[in-house]
Amino acid sequence: MSDVMNLNAVTPAFVDTLRAVLPAATFRDANASYLEEPRGRWQGQAAVVLAPASVDEVSVILKAAHEARVPVVPYGGGTGLVGGQIKPDGVAPILLSMERMTAVRACYPEENVLVVEAGAILEDIHNIAADHDRLFPMSIAAKGSARIGGCLATNAGGVNVLRYGNTRDLVLGLEVVLPDGQIWNGLSRLRKDNTGYDLRNLLVGSEGTLGVITAAALKLAPIPAGQGTAVMVVPSPAAALELLSLARSHMGEGISAFELIHRQGMAFIAEHLPDLRLPFEDFPEWCVLIDVGLARGLDPADALEALFEAAAEQELVSDGVIAQSEQQRRDLWEMREQIPEGNRRVGSVSSHDISLPLSHIAEFIEAGWQALAKVSDVRVNCFGHLGDGNLHFNVFPAEGKDRAEYTHLRDAIKTCVHDLVASYGGSVSAEHGIGRLKVDDLEKYGDPVKLALMRQIKDSLDPHGIMNPGAVLRAG
Amino acid sequence: MSDVMNLNAVTPAFVDTLRAVLPAATFRDANASYLEEPRGRWQGQAAVVLAPASVDEVSVILKAAHEARVPVVPYGGGTGLVGGQIKPDGVAPILLSMERMTAVRACYPEENVLVVEAGAILEDIHNIAADHDRLFPMSIAAKGSARIGGCLATNAGGVNVLRYGNTRDLVLGLEVVLPDGQIWNGLSRLRKDNTGYDLRNLLVGSEGTLGVITAAALKLAPIPAGQGTAVMVVPSPAAALELLSLARSHMGEGISAFELIHRQGMAFIAEHLPDLRLPFEDFPEWCVLIDVGLARGLDPADALEALFEAAAEQELVSDGVIAQSEQQRRDLWEMREQIPEGNRRVGSVSSHDISLPLSHIAEFIEAGWQALAKVSDVRVNCFGHLGDGNLHFNVFPAEGKDRAEYTHLRDAIKTCVHDLVASYGGSVSAEHGIGRLKVDDLEKYGDPVKLALMRQIKDSLDPHGIMNPGAVLRAG
Numbered sequence: 010m011s012d013v014m015n016l017n018a019v020t021p022a023f024v025d026t027l028r029a030v031l032p033a034a035t036f037r038d039a040n041a042s043y044l045e046e047p048r049g050r051w052q053g054q055a056a057v058v059l060a061p062a063s064v065d066e067v068s069v070i071l072k073a074a075h076e077a078r079v080p081v082v083p084y085g086g087g088t089g090l091v092g093g094q095i096k097p098d099g100v101a102p103i104l105l106s107m108e109r110m111t112a113v114r115a116c117y118p119e120e121n122v123l124v125v126e127a128g129a130i131l132e133d134i135h136n137i138a139a140d141h142d143r144l145f146p147m148s149i150a151a152k153g154s155a156r157i158g159g160c161l162a163t164n165a166g167g168v169n170v171l172r173y174g175n176t177r178d179l180v181l182g183l184e185v186v187l188p189d190g191q192i193w194n195g196l197s198r199l200r201k202d203n204t205g206y207d208l209r210n211l212l213v214g215s216e217g218t219l220g221v222i223t224a225a226a227l228k229l230a231p232i233p234a235g236q237g238t239a240v241m242v243v244p245s246p247a248a249a250l251e252l253l254s255l256a257r258s259h260m261g262e263g264i265s266a267f268e269l270i271h272r273q274g275m276a277f278i279a280e281h282l283p284d285l286r287l288p289f290e291d292f293p294e295w296c297v298l299i300d301v302g303l304a305r306g307l308d309p310a311d312a313l314e315a316l317f318e319a320a321a322e323q324e325l326v327s328d329g330v331i332a333q334s335e336q337q338r339r340d341l342w343e344m345r346e347q348i349p350e351g352n353r354r355v356g357s358v359s360s361h362d363i364s365l366p367l368s369h370i371a372e373f374i375e376a377g378w379q380a381l382a383k384v385s386d387v388r389v390n391c392f393g394h395l396g397d398g399n400l401h402f403n404v405f406p407a408e409g410k411d412r413a414e415y416t417h418l419r420d421a422i423k424t425c426v427h428d429l430v431a432s433y434g435g436s437v438s439a440e441h442g443i444g445r446l447k448v449d450d451l452e453k454y455g456d457p458v459k460l461a462l463m464r465q466i467k468d469s470l471d472p473h474g475i476m477n478p479g480a481v482l483r484a485g
Numbered sequence: 486m487s488d489v490m491n492l493n494a495v496t497p498a499f500v501d502t503l504r505a506v507l508p509a510a511t512f513r514d515a516n517a518s519y520l521e522e523p524r525g526r527w528q529g530q531a532a533v534v535l536a537p538a539s540v541d542e543v544s545v546i547l548k549a550a551h552e553a554r555v556p557v558v559p560y561g562g563g564t565g566l567v568g569g570q571i572k573p574d575g576v577a578p579i580l581l582s583m584e585r586m587t588a589v590r591a592c593y594p595e596e597n598v599l600v601v602e603a604g605a606i607l608e609d610i611h612n613i614a615a616d617h618d619r620l621f622p623m624s625i626a627a628k629g630s631a632r633i634g635g636c637l638a639t640n641a642g643g644v645n646v647l648r649y650g651n652t653r654d655l656v657l658g659l660e661v662v663l664p665d666g667q668i669w670n671g672l673s674r675l676r677k678d679n680t681g682y683d684l685r686n687l688l689v690g691s692e693g694t695l696g697v698i699t700a701a702a703l704k705l706a707p708i709p710a711g712q713g714t715a716v717m718v719v720p721s722p723a724a725a726l727e728l729l730s731l732a733r734s735h736m737g738e739g740i741s742a743f744e745l746i747h748r749q750g751m752a753f754i755a756e757h758l759p760d761l762r763l764p765f766e767d768f769p770e771w772c773v774l775i776d777v778g779l780a781r782g783l784d785p786a787d788a789l790e791a792l793f794e795a796a797a798e799q800e801l802v803s804d805g806v807i808a809q810s811e812q813q814r815r816d817l818w819e820m821r822e823q824i825p826e827g828n829r830r831v832g833s834v835s836s837h838d839i840s841l842p843l844s845h846i847a848e849f850i851e852a853g854w855q856a857l858a859k860v861s862d863v864r865v866n867c868f869g870h871l872g873d874g875n876l877h878f879n880v881f882p883a884e885g886k887d888r889a890e891y892t893h894l895r896d897a898i899k900t901c902v903h904d905l906v907a908s909y910g911g912s913v914s915a916e917h918g919i920g921r922l923k924v925d926d927l928e929k930y931g932d933p934v935k936l937a938l939m940r941q942i943k944d945s946l947d948p949h950g951i952m953n954p955g956a957v958l959r960a961g
Contacts, residue, residue: 119730120843164679172738175677178654193934198842200873201651202912203640203690204919204927205957206939210686214679231733254595257707260780262648262738304736306791307782315782366674367596397676436678443680451680458669462946463682469945470938481681 012099012484015474017078019056030069035059043104046095053095055104062109064192064223072190078473081105083217085159088151091444093216093480107158118143121229122198127158127222143229146173150349158222164214166440171396172265177213182226185212188471198226216442217477219470233302237309238338241329242293247371249297252325253396259316266300267396268345274392277351285347286340288330298345348392352403358415359422361402363430364439373433380425385418399439443481488575488960491950493554495532506545511535519580522571529571531580538585540668540699548666554949557581559693561635564627567920569692569956583634594619597705598674603634603698619705622649626825634698640690642916647872648741653689658702661688664947674702692918693953695946709778713785714814717805718769723847725773728801729872735792742776743872744821750868753827761823762816764806774821824868828879834891835898837878839906840915849909856901861894875915878902919957
């Protein structure tokens with residue numbers, strides 16, 4: 010059902026009322042780039058693109074939209090993979106871009122806190138933290154263009170969740186404009202604060218449907234005294250999980266990342282990104298990238314060597330590369346980080362961002378491959394954040410075939426994977442969110458009581474349904 | 486305003502309808518112990534005490550209460566310090582005790598997950614985790630009687646927050662009965678799950694006002710390879726914070742706890758708990774207890790020694806004791822953990838559970854002491870979780886005086902401390918919650934937009950206002 014019955018169009022008169030109260034620089038050209046999304050699934054629409062420069066301007070816009078009952082789609086870096094930033098149908102929205110709100114409001118390195126506006130680019134935040142000898146650990150492949158407001162709105166995950174948590178876990182306070190234009194000043198820098206309901210976490214991950222995050226107080230971390238990286242060849246995903254357990258018994262939270270990599274990912278890279286250095290000539294069927302950050306007094310390479318030896322005794326590993334320099338470390342990471350780019354160049358039939366209880370992962374991978382083989386002749390690139398139980402189980406055309414040949418199978422493939430995930434108590438959106446891509450899945454696999462509660466909260470906070478209509482919850 | 490206008494009394498007829506559908510064992514004697522609270526501030530009331538044995542029985546009770554519009558106060562271990570479990574006035578409630586729901590539903594040590602019912606005692610959970618060679622890190626002085634449901638409802642903090650987070654950070658999934666009796670089965674064991682709004686964190690810390698948590702999937706942690714503890718004498722709280730920074734640069738997240746202790750705390754212990762072993766004969770004005778859990782290959786005592794030496798060079802420490810055995814470690818911790826018991830025996834005039842931005846703590850402590858001196862002749866025991874910015878700034882009668890002599894000053898003392906906290910951007914409830922004790926404070930110091938939002942959510946989820954009326958939000 011569309012939202013045309015409930016929402017009003019953005020009329021020229023409405024835009025004129027905004028022009029009367031907002032600086033001219035707020036009004037942007039509706040470039041094509043605002044209306045595309047990374048995987049090319051949808052084409053968005055925008056009646057007007059507004060880029061406010063302050064929380065007060067955001068408030069003016071939402072208050073007006075609330076009163077006129079016109080839809081608003083908040084827009085960060087445009088890198089979301091589930092269409093949360095793209096409204097392809099119904100009433101053309103105000104596209105509310107955070108691109109001009111990029112300021113660092115304050116930095117408190119002695120508190121490990123950085124307060125930034127929502128439009129700040131993730132990689133810039135990494136650099137600012139590094140300038141203060143600190144780490145902002147959340148990192149994703151799109152870090153060069155993703156904006157922190159979008160990372161917060163989607164509770165982005167990434168490669169360091171095992172040690173540092175999701176984006177949710179890295180935020181102390183938020184400044185938020187509510188759907189009716191009210192400003193909630195919740196920019197706390199406190200580590201502990203039990204004064205009332207946790208609205209911060211309600212906003213984080215709500216994908217722009219409950220309000221607009223305009224600034225955040227982020228947690229920084231000390232840079233570990235010594236950092237190291239290795240890639241180890243494992244006989245199976247089950248062995249990889251045993252290796253993780255062994256690694257944690259050696260180094261506890263010192264394990265920053267534990268990433269599963271399948272042969273297919275390296276093969277795609279070799280084919281499409283031939284300049285990239287790969288750690289093995291013969292691609293192993295399964296390997297893991299292990300990143301560690303250790304306390305003073307421990308040499309990371311030595312600790313990884315000790316882990317490798319202990320693992321080899323238990324036949325959990327058969328080969329490996331331990332980075333001996335910062336350059337080698339970067340090369341190993343580059344290989345991991347370019348897997349999504351390799352995938353993009355091949356072009357997936359269907360991509361699945363799933364999570365599972367850790368003890369079912371190995372079984373799931375085996376069963377998933379078998380189930381897909383019954384649906385069609387496809388290639389699977391299974392990789393991801395094994396330590397978090399989060400796999401990217403992405404399905405590609407068979408060698409020599411084109412993705413267009415699989416269009417009619419896309420739904421069957423998605424259903425095959427998601428049904429299996431659900432049967433193991435897993436999630437069909439581990440870190441990308443629901444957006445518009447997975448609204449059906451949420452209805453199919455989600456707990457109905459939870460869904461009804463979400464709807465109650467949405468209706469209570471956004472009674473006219475103007476905020477990102479059609480994302481997360483069905484519009485209309 | 487009381488709730489007698491909106492809620493109905495629990496009539497004998499209502500209890501009879503419950504007796505017809507619930508086992509006889511559900512109905513408990515209304516012992517005095519249910520109606521007391523640890524600091525003796527209030528006397529509770531209960532029309533009936535019900536102890537259901539299953540989530541379905543909880544559902545039956547809430548559904549009936551919702552329909553009859555009678556109040557329900559969820560009850561865990563009764564150890565809360567802000568009166569969240571005590572309803573002293575208005576309509577006498579159903580006291581819903583979780584004491585019979587103590588089962589371990591499942592344990593997945595390979596996933597570091599333990600699923601328990603809400604009535605499980607915190608210390609029992611510690612022991613179950615230890616039996617599986619794991620750690621459930623959340624620990625508070627009341628661990629022997631606090632139940633996990635209450636810890637979740639209040640988002641309890643404790644001594645290991647620096648490393649492992651609050652209770653909020655240690656839960657993966659919840660089973661919840663909503664105010665109308667619906668059961669939300671959210672007992673997920675997933676580390677990453679971005680399917681919809683974060684209702685888990687909304688329920689955690691809602692102090693029984695939005696529903697009843699009946700079970701939780703808890704995160705366990707690996708036991709660190711080596712654990713060590715030291716007490717170091719510091720010249721000032723400012724030096725203590727510099728020492729924390731130095732410690733984190735040495736050991737990162739290996740610092741599990743960093744507790745500030747003032748001379749007054751040791752003096753109270755020496756006077757009232759004379760059998761306890763204290764680490765110094767002359768009590769230093771300030772010291773810190775540092776607990777570390779390190780990776781294999783590091784000796785904790787050596788690492789603490791290296792930290793001490795580096796800190797001594799910077800004149801951040803002047804003396805110290807590093808535990809050389811597990812028994813010494815336990816003794817140091819026992820001293821820290823008995824500070825609240827020492828306080829209890831002296832009897833505080835007013836206790837303050839506050840948090841501050843880390844960079845203002847030292848200044849606050851100085852200013853707080855000075856401000857209180859102008860109000861009256863009192864003793865202050867300032868101690869707590871310095872690493873989290875969380876202090877217990879507790880005020881006691883002057884030597885030789887009785888707390889009764891200060892009754893008329895209690896409000897002025899509380900206001901003096903809380904106003905100062907607010908002026909530094911701090912919180913007047915860091916880890917204990919709002920309960921009934923701090924409803925006025927929340928209204929005075931809280932963000933009005935946030936408060937209005939909380940009220941909207943409360944009204945949406947609990948339209949008849951039956952759940953723990955008067956806690957967190959004013960009743961009526």
